[in-house]
Amino acid sequence: MDFIHQLGPVALGSRLRRISEQLTAEASLIYADYNLAFQPRWYPVFYLVAQQPGLTANEIAERLGHTHAAVSQVVKELVKSELLAAEPSASDQRRRLLHLTARGQTLLPQLQAQTADVRHGIEDLLATAAPHLWSALEALEQHLHQQPLHQRVAAARQRRVSSGEYIRDYTAADQPIFRQLNVEWITRYFALEPADLKALDQPQDYILAPGGCILLAESAGQVVGACALIKLRDEPGYELAKMAVSPAAQGQGLGYRLGQAAVQRARELGATRLYLESNSVLTPALRLYRKLGFRPVANPPASPYARADVFMELFLT
Amino acid sequence: MDFIHQLGPVALGSRLRRISEQLTAEASLIYADYNLAFQPRWYPVFYLVAQQPGLTANEIAERLGHTHAAVSQVVKELVKSELLAAEPSASDQRRRLLHLTARGQTLLPQLQAQTADVRHGIEDLLATAAPHLWSALEALEQHLHQQPLHQRVAAARQRRVSSGEYIRDYTAADQPIFRQLNVEWITRYFALEPADLKALDQPQDYILAPGGCILLAESAGQVVGACALIKLRDEPGYELAKMAVSPAAQGQGLGYRLGQAAVQRARELGATRLYLESNSVLTPALRLYRKLGFRPVANPPASPYARADVFMELFLT
DNA sequence: AAAAACTATGTAAGTACTTACACAAATATA
DNA sequence: TATATTTGTGTAAGTACTTACATAGTTTTT
Numbered sequence: 192m193d194f195i196h197q198l199g200p201v202a203l204g205s206r207l208r209r210i211s212e213q214l215t216a217e218a219s220l221i222y223a224d225y226n227l228a229f230q231p232r233w234y235p236v237f238y239l240v241a242q243q244p245g246l247t248a249n250e251i252a253e254r255l256g257h258t259h260a261a262v263s264q265v266v267k268e269l270v271k272s273e274l275l276a277a278e279p280s281a282s283d284q285r286r287r288l289l290h291l292t293a294r295g296q297t298l299l300p301q302l303q304a305q306t307a308d309v310r311h312g313i314e315d316l317l318a319t320a321a322p323h324l325w326s327a328l329e330a331l332e333q334h335l336h337q338q339p340l341h342q343r344v345a346a347a348r349q350r351r352v353s354s355g356e357y358i359r360d361y362t363a364a365d366q367p368i369f370r371q372l373n374v375e376w377i378t379r380y381f382a383l384e385p386a387d388l389k390a391l392d393q394p395q396d397y398i399l400a401p402g403g404c405i406l407l408a409e410s411a412g413q414v415v416g417a418c419a420l421i422k423l424r425d426e427p428g429y430e431l432a433k434m435a436v437s438p439a440a441q442g443q444g445l446g447y448r449l450g451q452a453a454v455q456r457a458r459e460l461g462a463t464r465l466y467l468e469s470n471s472v473l474t475p476a477l478r479l480y481r482k483l484g485f486r487p488v489a490n491p492p493a494s495p496y497a498r499a500d501v502f503m504e505l506f507l508t
Numbered sequence: 509m510d511f512i513h514q515l516g517p518v519a520l521g522s523r524l525r526r527i528s529e530q531l532t533a534e535a536s537l538i539y540a541d542y543n544l545a546f547q548p549r550w551y552p553v554f555y556l557v558a559q560q561p562g563l564t565a566n567e568i569a570e571r572l573g574h575t576h577a578a579v580s581q582v583v584k585e586l587v588k589s590e591l592l593a594a595e596p597s598a599s600d601q602r603r604r605l606l607h608l609t610a611r612g613q614t615l616l617p618q619l620q621a622q623t624a625d626v627r628h629g630i631e632d633l634l635a636t637a638a639p640h641l642w643s644a645l646e647a648l649e650q651h652l653h654q655q656p657l658h659q660r661v662a663a664a665r666q667r668r669v670s671s672g673e674y675i676r677d678y679t680a681a682d683q684p685i686f687r688q689l690n691v692e693w694i695t696r697y698f699a700l701e702p703a704d705l706k707a708l709d710q711p712q713d714y715i716l717a718p719g720g721c722i723l724l725a726e727s728a729g730q731v732v733g734a735c736a737l738i739k740l741r742d743e744p745g746y747e748l749a750k751m752a753v754s755p756a757a758q759g760q761g762l763g764y765r766l767g768q769a770a771v772q773r774a775r776e777l778g779a780t781r782l783y784l785e786s787n788s789v790l791t792p793a794l795r796l797y798r799k800l801g802f803r804p805v806a807n808p809p810a811s812p813y814a815r816a817d818v819f820m821e822l823f824l825t
Numbered sequence: 826a827a828a829a830a831c832t833a834t835g836t837a838a839g840t841a842c843t844t845a846c847a848c849a850a851a852t853a854t855a
Numbered sequence: 856t857a858t859a860t861t862t863g864t865g866t867a868a869g870t871a872c873t874t875a876c877a878t879a880g881t882t883t884t885t
Contacts (some may be wrong), residue, residue, distance in 0.1 A: 525842085529842080533843095552842070564833075564834090565833075565834065567836075576833075576834070576835090577835080577836085580833095580835055580836085581836090586833085600832090600833085601835090602833045602834065603833065604834075
């Protein structure tokens with residue numbers, strides 16, 4: 192379950208699918224509760240015909256935003272279950288006009304009562320859990336319609352290719368360069384400490400497994416920057432750590448872009464606070480952190496790093 | 509497409525499914541753009557193995573929140589495509605440890621670049637369209653987990669059964685009672701007008717088809733109240749009209765509950781304003797409208813009803 | 826040490842849709 | 856009036872998962 196969170200919005204489709212599957216499963220339970228000889232997926236077609244007898248499969252499909260094939264299959268089942276009946280239109284022999292059978296009419300009141308209950312249940316759920324979800328979905332669909340996702344992605348690709356630089360996630364093969372970039376700057380100013388070695392030698396165990404992530408900046412096919420988000424204990428937040436930019440790539444705002452990406456990622460992961468430890472000698476880094484919005488912590492906790500003498504945090508709304 | 513909107517949150521599952529399908533379709537387009545011999549649904553498994561070589565199918569399934577069967581099938585395809593390879597664990601002959609092949613390693617950088625682009629594209633989409641969608645989905649899943657939907661629906665059912673009253677949607681079979689309830693009160697105070705007959709004789713054509721809806725209050729199996737939401741022109745709003753409660757059921761707050769349901773429904777339909785026309789003689793009704801939040805309109809438009817001399821509106825946020 | 830239970834994996838079939846194709850009836854075009 | 860196109864419908868097969876079942880290897884119980 193944690194990987195979906197790590198991927199974040201990239202897995203938006205999967206997430207929506209999973210929730211919808213969950214709701215579908217719930218729907219079966221609900222129908223079972225009401226003891227109706229009725230399948231959830233019949234609902235829209237049946238209800239539409241109840242509202243408006245004389246509709247054809249094609250018209251229903253259009254109203255539901257499904258294909259005629261889907262409706263055709265459902266209608267077939269509904270006719271077989273003797274809930275709907277069809278008769279050919281007098282004016283157009285191809286059209287099959289649908290209406291409820293006597294059995295369907297008998298079922299209708301129960302289905303209406305159930306629908307009212309479901310409506311209340313979902314309204315209750317949405318009101319308490321996600322009051323703006325419905326309108327957000329509306330907006331999402333509209334924007335998707337206006338500019339499809341693949342166009343947005345193509346634009347992002349364009350920007351990446353023209354800038355030659357992008358930020359991506361760490362994978363196992365990146366451990367050597369992740370280590371090297373950090374060792375480089377740490378040993379220039381300080382000595383490597385045990386906590387460094389743990390995180391740099393086994394980032395998988397010490398950073399990723401506990402729910403953190405590592406971002407790498409790649410420029411011209413080379414990894415030239417890195418930073419990690421390490422899960423804080425007992426709070427929905429992360430420590431921004433192991434931030435390193437290769438000397439050759441410094442002074443071009445890469446660190447800032449990397450930092451921004453980390454902040455954005457933390458936001459997506461549901462963080463409410465970012466925390467970091469640094470050293471007063473590293474003035475350019477401290478300036479960068481300030482620029483990203485970090486401020487000194489009032490009562491810093493004990494640090495596993497001897498070199499840590501500056502402690503900052505950034506609250507995310 | 510309009511029926512999903514009419515059903516509103518009742519169709520939450522369908523809506524989520526449809527958006528996710530749309531995103532899946534977009535994903536195929538994106539993969540086509542990048543010319544990668546790679547299927548979208550392979551992505552999570554492949555990426556997880558890239559991050560953490562040595563995982564087994566079962567572990568991946570757990571992390572993805574899917575079944576092992578799904579992962580097993582994807583792994584099979586990935587192995588066939590020579591992107592992943594598996595070797596049995598030394599300590600446990602059942603476990604098949606997965607890792608990237610040379611071909612997989614070659615593909616990885618391209619996939620990472622593509623992922624970065626997709627992330628940007630979706631972040632852009634969410635930022636502009638639905639900034640709180642991600643957290644709303646998070647909250648929705650949590651609440652669903654805490655109290656499953658069928659429990660909420662069961663609670664709603666309980667309330668309905670114990671109160672003996674509920675509010676539901678109109679279907680074709682309800683036309684006679686819808687007409688009767690309205691004719692009853694109109695003729696007590698006024699004369700039936702042509703606009704009344706249109707709406708009461710063919711509610712399908714004059715109310716539902718243009719995107720409105722009709723709510724009915726049922727008590728002890730009898731329809732004892734009705735009201736309609738009629739789509740306003742050129743604005744996302746509705747006219748609250750044809751509100752009627754049977755004399756026998758009056759004085760029990762039914763009108764208020766019906767009105768509240770109508771306001772709620774209008775909200776779900778994305779309305780920003782409700783409008784109504786009434787007559788100064790109908791003091792109980794006017795009191796009810798006030799209680800629902802309606803206020804007099806400054807510059808009322810021309811009305812098709814001779815009896816209309818009070819014009820009110822309610823703005824929905 | 827044998828039996829029972831559990832675990833990792835794989836396969837088959839189902840789900841609720843889709844796309845692709847087929848065919849007859851209606852309409853438009855020549 | 857014959858032909859081409861469009862429209863309404865149905866069926867088959869695919870999709871990305873699921874559940875159900877089967878099987879072999881491992882661990883626990885007796």
